[in-house]
Amino acid sequence: MRRTLSMVVNDQPGVLSRIAGLFTRRGYNIESLTVGTAEQPGLSRMTISTTGDEAELEQIIKQVEKLIDVISVVSIGEDALVARELMLIKVSASAPARSEINGIVEPFRASIVDVAHSSLIIQATGDTDKNDALVELLRPYGIIEIARTGVTALIRGQLVSA
Amino acid sequence: MSSLEKETTRAAQQAARGFIGGDLLVESLKTEGVDTIFGYPGGANLWIYDALYLSDINHILVRHEQGAIHGAQGYSRASGKVGVVLSTSGPGATNLVTGIADAYMDSTPLVVLTGQVAVAGIGKDTFQEADVMGITMPITKHSYQVRDPRDIPRVVREAFYIARTGRPGPVLIDLPKNVTGEVLPAGEDYFSNSTMKIHGYQPRFEPNALDVDRLREAIKQAKKPILYIGGGIISSGCSELITRFARETRIPVTSTLMGLGSFPPDDPLYLGMLGMHGTYTANKAVFESDLLIACGVRFDDRVCGKLERFAPNSLKAHLDIDPAEIGKNVAIQYPVVGDVGRSLALLLEDVPVPDCSEWLSKLQKLHAEVPLTYTKQPGILKPQEVLEMLQAATGGQAIVTTEVGQHQMWAAHYYKPVSPRKFITSGGAGTMGYGFPAAMGAAIAKPDQTVVCVAGDASFQMNIQELQTIFERNIPVKVFVINNRYLGMVRQWQELLHGERYAESRIGGPDFAKVAEAYGVLGLRAENAEEAQAAVAKALSHQGPVVVDFIVAEGENVFPMVLPGRGSDEMMLADRWSE
Ligand SMILES: Cc1ncc(C[n+]2csc(CCOP(=O)(O)OP(=O)(O)O)c2C)c(N)n1
Numbered sequence: 230m231r232r233t234l235s236m237v238v239n240d241q242p243g244v245l246s247r248i249a250g251l252f253t254r255r256g257y258n259i260e261s262l263t264v265g266t267a268e269q270p271g272l273s274r275m276t277i278s279t280t281g282d283e284a285e286l287e288q289i290i291k292q293v294e295k296l297i298d299v300i301s302v303v304s305i306g307e308d309a310l311v312a313r314e315l316m317l318i319k320v321s322a323s324a325p326a327r328s329e330i331n332g333i334v335e336p337f338r339a340s341i342v343d344v345a346h347s348s349l350i351i352q353a354t355g356d357t358d359k360n361d362a363l364v365e366l367l368r369p370y371g372i373i374e375i376a377r378t379g380v381t382a383l384i385r386g387q388l389v390s391a
Numbered sequence: 392m393s394s395l396e397k398e399t400t401r402a403a404q405q406a407a408r409g410f411i412g413g414d415l416l417v418e419s420l421k422t423e424g425v426d427t428i429f430g431y432p433g434g435a436n437l438w439i440y441d442a443l444y445l446s447d448i449n450h451i452l453v454r455h456e457q458g459a460i461h462g463a464q465g466y467s468r469a470s471g472k473v474g475v476v477l478s479t480s481g482p483g484a485t486n487l488v489t490g491i492a493d494a495y496m497d498s499t500p501l502v503v504l505t506g507q508v509a510v511a512g513i514g515k516d517t518f519q520e521a522d523v524m525g526i527t528m529p530i531t532k533h534s535y536q537v538r539d540p541r542d543i544p545r546v547v548r549e550a551f552y553i554a555r556t557g558r559p560g561p562v563l564i565d566l567p568k569n570v571t572g573e574v575l576p577a578g579e580d581y582f583s584n585s586t587m588k589i590h591g592y593q594p595r596f597e598p599n600a601l602d603v604d605r606l607r608e609a610i611k612q613a614k615k616p617i618l619y620i621g622g623g624i625i626s627s628g629c630s631e632l633i634t635r636f637a638r639e640t641r642i643p644v645t646s647t648l649m650g651l652g653s654f655p656p657d658d659p660l661y662l663g664m665l666g667m668h669g670t671y672t673a674n675k676a677v678f679e680s681d682l683l684i685a686c687g688v689r690f691d692d693r694v695c696g697k698l699e700r701f702a703p704n705s706l707k708a709h710l711d712i713d714p715a716e717i718g719k720n721v722a723i724q725y726p727v728v729g730d731v732g733r734s735l736a737l738l739l740e741d742v743p744v745p746d747c748s749e750w751l752s753k754l755q756k757l758h759a760e761v762p763l764t765y766t767k768q769p770g771i772l773k774p775q776e777v778l779e780m781l782q783a784a785t786g787g788q789a790i791v792t793t794e795v796g797q798h799q800m801w802a803a804h805y806y807k808p809v810s811p812r813k814f815i816t817s818g819g820a821g822t823m824g825y826g827f828p829a830a831m832g833a834a835i836a837k838p839d840q841t842v843v844c845v846a847g848d849a850s851f852q853m854n855i856q857e858l859q860t861i862f863e864r865n866i867p868v869k870v871f872v873i874n875n876r877y878l879g880m881v882r883q884w885q886e887l888l889h890g891e892r893y894a895e896s897r898i899g900g901p902d903f904a905k906v907a908e909a910y911g912v913l914g915l916r917a918e919n920a921e922e923a924q925a926a927v928a929k930a931l932s933h934q935g936p937v938v939v940d941f942i943v944a945e946g947e948n949v950f951p952m953v954l955p956g957r958g959s960d961e962m963m964l965a966d967r968w969s970e
Contacts, residue, residue, distance in 0.1 A: 239591065242536075247528055254529050284718060291715035297533040297553060300591040 231260070232286050232304045233278045233312060233382050239298040240266065240273045247296050248275065257281065257289050261314075261357075261379030272300065276381045278312075305384055312382040315352070316360045317342075321371035322349045333366050348373060356380070394447060401445045409574035412540030413442030415581055416504075416571060419547035420448065422582075425475050427451065427466060427835055429459035433479025435506030435519060438571040451835065451864065454856035456483055458828040460490025461854065464499050465832030468815045469790055469842075471628070473554050474499070474832065479506040481519030484565075485526065489822055491561050492530040496819025497649060498626060500559035502550050503531075509569040510538060523565055532560030533592075540573045544585035552587060557594025558713040559626055594712060598729030603737045606684075606708050606725045610743035613682035615705075615750045616642045619665065619694075622649030622818065623687015623711060625811045629732025630654065633686060636735050639742045643754050645673035647688055649818040652808035656787065660751070662758055666694040667953050668800045671962055672758040674953065678960040680705045682745075687711060687731045690720040691819065700958025710734045763804050764965050765947070772919050774798060774873045774943040778805035780927045781843060781871065789841040790833050792816065794826035794850030797879035800949045802845040824853030830868045831861055841869070841931060848874040848900045858910035861936045869930045870938040872903050875945050883948045887963075888955070907938035915939045 238244050245264065252259050260278040267274040279289060286304060293302050322330055330349060334341060339353035353363050357380060364375065392400070405414060416439060420428075427449045432440045443450055453459040456478045463474030474494075478484050484505040494501045508517040524534050533553050535546050550562040575581065610616060624633050630653040637644050637660050644654050645665040654661055663670035665677055677683060683705045688694070695701040698721065708725035709717050717726040727734045765775045778801045781791070787809040793799040793816040808814040815833055817825040830844035851872055861868050881896040904914030913933055917923040923941055930937045950965040 243524060243528070243534075246525065250528050284722075288715065288719060291717075295713070295715055297589055297592045 230282060231278060231280050232306065233276060233310055233380065234302055234304050235382055236275045236293065236302040237267055237300045238273050238275050240271050241298055244298045247298060248293065251292055251296065255292060263379045263381040278380050305382065309385055310382050311385055312356050312380045313354055314357055314360055314380045315354050315378045317376045318351045318364065318367060319373040320349055320351065320367050321347060321373060323347060326370055330370060337363050339363060397445045410577060411438055411442065411571065411575065412543060412573045413438040413571040415540055415543045416547065417442040417446055419544045420475065423547065423551045428475045428477050429453060429462040429832065430477030431456050431459055431483060433483045433506060435480035435508055435568045436477060438568065439477060439506065439566065451860065453860050455854065456486035457489055457824060458854050458857040458860065460487045461825050461828035462832035463501055464490060464494055465792060465815055465829030466836045467499050467501060469812055469833035470836035471812065473551055474501045476501065477504045480508055481521045484523040485521055488526060491527050493817055493820040493822045493825060494561040495530045497817065498559045498622060500554040501561040502554055503561055503563040505563060505565050507536065507565045507567040510567045513567065527563055531563050534563040536565040537570050540570050540575060541581060541584060544582050545587065548585050549587045549589055553592060595728055596730045596733060598727045598734045598737065602727045603734060606727055607738060607741065607743045609682060609706060609708065609725055610640065610745055613745040614747055615680045616682040616684060616745050616747055617676050617680045618642050618644045619677065619683055619685045619688055620644060620650045620653060621647035621688030623731050624650055624653040627687060627730050627732040629735055630811045632732050632735040632739065636739055640744055641747060641751055642745065643676060643751055645676065647694055648803055648816060651803060651814040652811045656807035659755060662754060664803055667696065668949050668951065670763065671761040671951050671964065672754055674959040674962060675757065676754050677702050683707045685709045689716050696953045696957055696959045700960065768944065770919060772917065772923055772941060772943045774875065774947055775801050775805055776920060777871060777873060777923055777941045777943065778802055780924060782806050784927050784931055785841060789843050790815065790837060792826045792830040792833060792844045794846040795821045795823045796847040796850060797883060797949050798845050798847045798873035823850040827851060827870060828854050828857050831857055831866050834866045834868050843869045843871055846870055846872050847879060848872055848876065849878050849898050852900060858907060858912055862911040865935055867934065868936050872938065872940050873943055874900065874940055875943050877945060903938055903940035913937040918942045
């Protein structure tokens with residue numbers, strides 16, 4: 230089962246180590262981790278996507294909640310979530326391939342953000358599956374480099390994540 | 392110097408050098424009621440020592456930082472107060488690591504103060520720099536590095552609050568040298584800024600009433616209930632409540648190693664310790680129970696053995712202050728998160744009385760039929776005999792600390808502490824070298840009580856240097872060395888599980904009585920039962936510290952034993968397997 234943990238933490242040195250260290254020590258899995266400032270000064274929002282069975286996820290949440298620098302944790306299922314990841318892909322692109330690549334990029338609402346003599350950089354935003362699909366479609370052209378931020382997320386609707 | 396003279400001199404010195412971060416620290420510690428610090432000086436904490444100089448805090452100068460932290464642990468476990476330890480940076484701080492890990496495992500409240508190199512030197516591999524926060528993150532409840540002396544009062548207040556509330560544990564404060572040495576302008580109120588800022592920390596004291604009601608109903612239905620109690624009863628201070636609860640419900644009781652002393656040992660409801668070296672009846676009762684009521688425990692593997700065979704037919708209730716303990720190792724049907732004493736008080740408001748008298752009498756009969764046993768041998772002193780003598784001489788009234796190994800288990804079997812905080816041992820970490828300095832700390836916390844350290848000959852050698860500390864300060868610890876010339880517990884495992892291949896478990900030691908004498912401490916030696924009897928009497932009546940070297944049988948084993956990987960119903964008794 231994959232879950233996304235959305236947590237609000239103190240913006241303090243060492244917080245990332247505490248949380249990452251806890252996951253390592255207890256053998257929990259981190260698929261992706263993003264962190265950035267939250268709505269209140271002094272606080273950060275950290276989003277971790279992880280996998281495990283029901284009991285394991287419950288333990289993860291309780292152990293994370295025990296950290297003094299963690300203000301709140303919620304675990305969100307895929308459907309209740311707006312989850313987005315930013316991805317940059319550098320792909321080989323000879324002049325004739327460019328219009329083809331344009332045709333692939335467009336339906337993904339991705340954009341070309343850098344054009345060089347024989348390569349392009351494409352910027353895409355979406356959930357992980359959508360970004361994976363785009364990578365597969367671009368693969369035949371020759372992918373030179375990929376950089377992905379990992380997922381960040383908020384709960385849909387009125388509810389707040391913390 | 393009289394205390395007035397000290398105060399005057401101190402004030403004059405402070406006026407000359409200015410009011411520094413270190414002074415702020417010492418004042419903050421006093422605000423928390425600290426009367427004793429175990430420590431060792433070095434370059435990075437010298438300003439703290441400067442501030443401690445002539446202060447009325449009792450500083451115990453140890454001979455190794457590990458002795459300081461186990462001393463602080465013993466002090467805390469005997470008194471219920473937060474233990475305080477102070478080291479310098481780098482090696483001073485890393486020497487504390489074992490004690491921090493031990494305190495974390497056994498939920499002992501400590502505030503650990505470590506000197507650190509000046510902020511400008513941090514990250515530059517400065518002389519005696521070590522990333523102590525990083526090293527100790529997984530073994531502290533929380534930690535701080537102070538960058539501005541003005542934060543000291545708040546950080547100290549938070550650290551003590553975090554250490555002693557909820558599930559207690561060690562909190563570390565790393566103090567860079569320039570922070571403790573900074574001269575602060577006079578005339579400001581540095582303490583007005585001590586409001587705590589820990590929104591992420593809200594330990595839950597009050598249990599959910601519905602959870603308590605559900606448990607109450609389950610208890611009424613039970614035919615074979617058992618109370619499995621542990622160190623949480625002592626942390627919560629609810630040994631009277633658990634005793635009342637057991638007596639009013641007539642539910643039998645078994646305790647973990649950490650819980651010893653929290654239930655009256657001679658009560659007919661008491662079945663003794665459970666687990667790897669638990670009593671036959673306690674383990675049998677847990678195995679056959681239909682409702683296991685776990686109070687302030689953590690389902691440790693040394694208690695449970697093979698999980699699939701741990702209380703396989705029972706429903707399980709777990710009363711604990713730490714929500715993360717619920718369901719960590721064993722599935723729980725009746726969780727009650729909150730202070731265990733508070734939860735018991737709520738249950739007692741309307742006591743559920745199960746129909747379990749048949750169960751109880753069956754267990755009591757079994758307990759009488761299969762007691763703890765060992766065989767005496769004329770002319771040879773058996774280790775268990777020494778513990779029986781200690782029990783007979785003290786009536787369970789003394790504070791006993793232990794080292795780690797066979798002697799620890801025999802102490803747990805034969806010494807019967809009559810109240811909480813009288814049995815102090817390293818349970819979760821099993822740290823050899825813990826017991827002797829812990830005894831020193833306990834004796835400082837409880838100067839009017841007899842304190843005995845039951846030690847193995849190997850464990851004692853791990854922190855034997857503290858003999859100098861107890862000599863200088865005349866701390867009247869009685870060390871009973873159960874000397875079997877072996878790493879006895881290791882030897883036992885090799886005998887039973889490694890085909891008698893005794894690799895490196897035979898271990899030499901000095902003449903402990905002579906070593907004691909060399910430090911100025913009374914040393915005694917006993918080689919048979921008569922000498923042992925006399926030595927126990929002499930040691931306990933001696934005013935100061937004493938070491939007794941009891942030369943005991945070499946090959947004795949601890950029984951009962953649940954072999955690793957086995958179920959708690961499969962026990963090796965002294966001479967046979969249980970059926
Ligand atoms: C610091 C440390 N190192 C190693 C061990 C492993 N160990 C557990 S019991 C034991 C033997 C202890 O020997 P001794 O103190 O003589 O006690 P005995 O078992 O003989 O009573 C050892 C080596 C430990 N628990 N702690």
